[in-house]
Amino acid sequence: MRGIKSAENLVADAEGDIGEVDGVLRITSIRLHFRLTADRSSREKVERVLASYAEKCPAYQSVKGCIDCHWDCELTEP
Secondary structure: OOOOOOOOOOOEEEEEEEEEEEEEEEEEEEEEEEEEEEEEHHHHHHHHHHHHHHHHHHHHHHHOOOEEEEEEEEEOOO
């Protein structure tokens, strides 16, 4: 994550909603809550990454326009 070690410091919780659309059950929304352990000084970098997350995420690029997706990140200090 742009110079922030994330492999051992990043956890994500995902939840979603399933609804009936035109008589078929579909995933209608996905929410991601990231928890990153990093120095407080990394906050600006983290916010920049989140701002461009959608452009760089192949999973989101595959479902955009079909599934409503939201994400946020909680930063905690080591």
